[in-house]
Amino acid sequence: MSEPSAAVAAESLTKRYGPTTAVDELDLSIERGDIYGFLGPNGAGKTTTMRIFTGLIEPTGGEARVAGVPCTDRRALVEDIGLMPETPPLYDQLTGREQLQFAADLRNVPWETVADTALSLCASLDLRADLDRRIDGYSKGMGQKLSFVQAVQHDPTVVFLDEPTSGLDPRAAKTLRELITDLADGDTTVFLSTHILPVVEEIADVVGVLHGGQLVAEGSPAELTAAAARDEGDGADLEDAFLALTTDDGTAWA
Numbered sequence: 001m002s003e004p005s006a007a008v009a010a011e012s013l014t015k016r017y018g019p020t021t022a023v024d025e026l027d028l029s030i031e032r033g034d035i036y037g038f039l040g041p042n043g044a045g046k047t048t049t050m051r052i053f054t055g056l057i058e059p060t061g062g063e064a065r066v067a068g069v070p071c072t073d074r075r076a077l078v079e080d081i082g083l084m085p086e087t088p089p090l091y092d093q094l095t096g097r098e099q100l101q102f103a104a105d106l107r108n109v110p111w112e113t114v115a116d117t118a119l120s121l122c123a124s125l126d127l128r129a130d131l132d133r134r135i136d137g138y139s140k141g142m143g144q145k146l147s148f149v150q151a152v153q154h155d156p157t158v159v160f161l162d163e164p165t166s167g168l169d170p171r172a173a174k175t176l177r178e179l180i181t182d183l184a185d186g187d188t189t190v191f192l193s194t195h196i197l198p199v200v201e202e203i204a205d206v207v208g209v210l211h212g213g214q215l216v217a218e219g220s221p222a223e224l225t226a227a228a229a230r231d232e233g234d235g236a237d238l239e240d241a242f243l244a245l246t247t248d249d250g251t252a253w254a
């Protein structure tokens, strides 16, 4: 791969489902400690890309690596990554605490080594008092919070977050944004896929816009906004940039 030091890297990454090309010769390189906002319209290929990076599916072509580890080697990858998918992967019959212990077990990490981090994150998210309740009694937002904690409690090199703030109340969403920023300050790379553009505008270091399985633009939120302002005039924001980049007339600023 061209940049071996990158935390997340893809080269000519391709995924086809029958006649549908979900990810199309994607090249990507994300530096360690960056928050990378991954944007794109419905069906652009974001989830497919994240599923390849986290070893859940194999690409049709090209290569993907996280922390230098080929993403097809899921066993080697598991300690380096955390994943918070859009639908929380939780077991209803467990308590919150048991779920977090189970997640640590899956990574062969002793619970004792992650418990302080996990409990402190739960306290920040106002979830600590609910940890001994069964998950089937949790609200949607409580499930989202627990899913976040289990994705990051083992201090992964890269964490993949799919719509992490959806379903959270404004206070919890603000706390989560702060926790994400703290993770990056601690040198964790954050791959953040969301349709909530103000979140990306606020916390992302770099934004990549995917359209039709291809990266059509990449830059800081300010750079993408400035590019939109050249077309739309002053007052343009990331939403204007997104709308201009994801029309089907082929506009691309990459």
Ligand SMILES: Nc1ncnc2c1ncn2[C@@H]1O[C@H](COP(=O)(O)OP(=O)(O)OP(=O)(O)O)[C@@H](O)[C@H]1O
Binding pocket: 017, 020, 021, 022, 040, 041, 042, 043, 044, 045, 046, 047, 048, 049
């Ligand atoms: N298992 C699958 N089988 C067939 N086609 C699939 C499968 N998964 C995804 N696709 C197709 O691949 C393309 C990309 O889908 P993907 O879920 O990656 O998009 P997305 O950017 O995450 O969209 P959204 O914002 O709606 O979640 C779509 O055309 C979708 O229909």
